[in-house]
Amino acid sequence: MPRPVPAPDPLSKPFWDACAQGKLMVQKCTMCDRKQFPPEATCRNCGWAFNLTWIPTSGRGTIVGYSVTYDTRINAWVPDQPFNNAVIALEEDPAIKFHSNLPGVKVNEVPVGAKVEVYFLDLEDGIKLPEWKLVHH
Amino acid sequence: MARETGWERSRDPVGIWEHRGKVALASRGHAPTDRRWDGVSMDKTLGAYTIIAANAAIEDAGIKPSDIDGIITSPGGQPGGAPIGDTWGPVRPYFAPPYNTEDGLTQVTGEWLARQMGLKNVRYFNSHGDTIWNLIGLAAQCVGDGRCNVALVTYPTGNLEGRYHRNPDTRVRGPAQWSSPWGWGLSGQGFTFEQYCRKYGSNHDRMAPFVVQEHKNGLLWPGSYYAQHEPQPFTTEDYLNGRWIAQNLSIFDCDRPVNTAAAYIVTTAERARDMRHKPVYILDHTESTFQPRSLVQDLDDTEAFCKVQAERSYAGSGLRPKDIDIFLPYDGFAVFTQYFIEAFRWRGVNKGEAHDLYAMDITPQGPNPLNTGGGNMGTGRMRTAFFSDPIEQIQGRAGARQAKKAEIAVTHGVLPGNAATIVMSSTPG
Structure with a gap:
């Protein structure tokens, strides 16, 4: 039996799209310079959403x-x-x-x-x- | 003042609890403990058992049903009141009232209970309880704040036929997309324990004295599933031969699901003094919820979370480690209990030393009475030994489990990242 397959959602889609291109990405908050994974809607440190971006690892x-x-x-x-x-x-x-x-x-x-x-x-x-x-x- | 949400004492500095010693546990009551509900015996449903437990707690307190003016419950025993086991519906048809919904079968709300028991004087309902540590904390806060004076607090824990929490999903959404594709699950418990053993030079076999002693204690507690149904001794050999669920997590580190219910009377210290048994004063409740930085909660996360909660509890109660006579840290799973013992520095135990404590005398009558009621390992997945036992200890009616000194008891659970601590005392402090 094959392993369970992830079903991307709006939050996770950038991650899975990057994987499809052979890249491992994580979120980064440009305000506090903090990485986070799994992805979240806001930076867990500063609480803002609009400073979150995706960066390659x-x-x-x-x-x-x-x-x-x-x-x-x-x-x-x-x-x-x-x-x-x-x-x-x-x-x-x-x-x-x-x-x-x-x-x-x-x-x-x-x-x-x-x-x-x-x-x-x-x-x-x-x-x-x-x-x-x-x-x- | 307690609100429907946000009542927890979970922000530092918590300060000494404003109701310290002014609220008490007066009694406990239990239903029989079965392995499962069979789906046909309507006198053994979770609802029927909660009624039995409630009546037992009322009788144990020496009060009348009409004295109850509040019902506070965790309908299913899990966070948010969710059921511990699986739900009955929608895959199976419901029954005639009062079993025509999930309420009464795998969850029991206060409203359902009041209807079935004919409790007419209840002016406060709260069916939003969590695991039992949070539930007792919620009840203590509600009584202290005057929402009710004599609260019936109920904690049902259900288990149906079959293995529960099986996951048939082939497409995984939400948090599961980050774990199920790699088969991550209970392996998380084994992972953290392996990190612990590697860091401190221990091994899984050193858990045996703790789990074996819990089984001995559980056989001395009448509410235990094992005392009622499987009274044969559990040996070190049994433990060491336990099959792995995951590496470093054996079947005997996992609490056995059962179908039962317990109830407590939580009331003001003043009212408790007029009830049948001496009051068990609540000196403090504190809570905490943490989220690991990334995918898994590793040993560093675990130790940090436990340390914060332990220090919060000491700050809230004003006690120090040496003040705790009986310590009752959660054990379902047994492989995380050492984190609680070390964080609370009970008996001077520091990081990496809990397994040394397990090798010492941890019997109820010895110098280190640990989980004197048997915890979940010795009783089943009911979680109520963590309260019924210290109530009996402090009231001096624990029988063969009675500790030599039982003036302060502290219980702590449920998980290293989601925990509450309740401090109980023979005096108001």
């Missing part, structure tokens, strides 16, 4: 922790159990986090602290989903 990050799902409530994921659930901190602002299943990394062998970079998985409806892979030097 480096697409690089670090694995800061993980778990493994053995018994999910999400029906679409049941056939793929167990699977990794890693959390990625963005390189230029580690407060910004992303999810990853780290495809190709063995279950429960997630290298915490390792560097990763984004790539995009093709889902249905033209959605491209950001995923992350280990950076090998």
Whole structure:
């Protein structure tokens, strides 16, 4: 069964549109110079909406922790159990986090602290989903 | 003065509560605790059980139904009064009145309850309660502000057949678009716990003494699902063999859904002194809600949120960690209880040390009486052991669970990012 597919809304559409072009974007408030993700209608720090813009990220990050799902409530994921659930901190602002299943990394062998970079998985409806892979030097 | 919304003491500095020691919990009442409602036994619906619990609380206080002038409830036990389990409708047909809507089946409003119980003197209804910590805080504020004098406070927690909260969505909208495509769910609990263990050098096995002791305590509390239906001991071996729901979150870290209801009488200290049992004075209530900076609430977020709420509670009550005799931090999930213990610095426990406390004597009669009623792990997902037990402790009727010293009890829940704390005392302070 394929994984659940995001249904963009007005707030999230710029993010998913950028993903479709192979770019990982986050919101930035030009007033307080603060990034935020997931997107919100206003800057959570200063409360204004009209200073929010979208900026590209480096697409690089670090694995800061993980778990493994053995018994999910999400029906679409049941056939793929167990699977990794890693959390990625963005390189230029580690407060910004992303999810990853780290495809190709063995279950429960997630290298915490390792560097990763984004790539995009093709889902249905033209959605491209950001995923992350280990950076090998 | 409490408003319908915004009544919480959630902005620093909160200051000492203006009704400190002037409001009290007078009694508690419980219905039987079942694993599920079977969908056919109309004498075991959540509504029927809430009536049983309400009558028990009224009887326990030694008052008459006509004395009740306020009903304050969380209709389903979750934030906003939403049901803890799934709803009955619309996939299944409703029944004849009074079960022709969700009210009475998976939620129980104060209005429904008053109609069924024939409570004629209720002049204040509030069916906008939250989880039980916020609910008791709301009730305390309402009574302190004079909206009612003798409040019947009810807390139903329902569970229907089947596994609840299954998610069949193949297209995900709103917040789920940022989590479901990666299968993120209960893994969040395991993620934070893994960060905790990695930072402080602990491991999941060190949870065992805590959860095992909670089960022992729960078997000594008559309201517990386990005491009523599965009285066999729960062992360290049982815990260590628990299957993973997610890595670092075992099935035995998850509270077991049950179908039951509890009720309390919250009243002025003055009225409580004339009731059957000695008053359990409420010294303070405080609340907090936080939002993590980004997609997940990590360990840094968690510790920061808990610290703010713990300090807010101490500021509101005027107490210090050494003043707390019995501490009752929420445990549903068990893997986040250590954050509460460390934030409150109970028994001098600092960051990363809660699992050391678990290895010490945490029995009710020992020096560190922790979750003396069994928490949710030892009772089921009813959340009311966090109040019924300390009420009984302070009133000196906890029986085999009675702590040696039970003058101040503090309970705290529900989540590290959405919490309230209630401070209870044998004296008005």
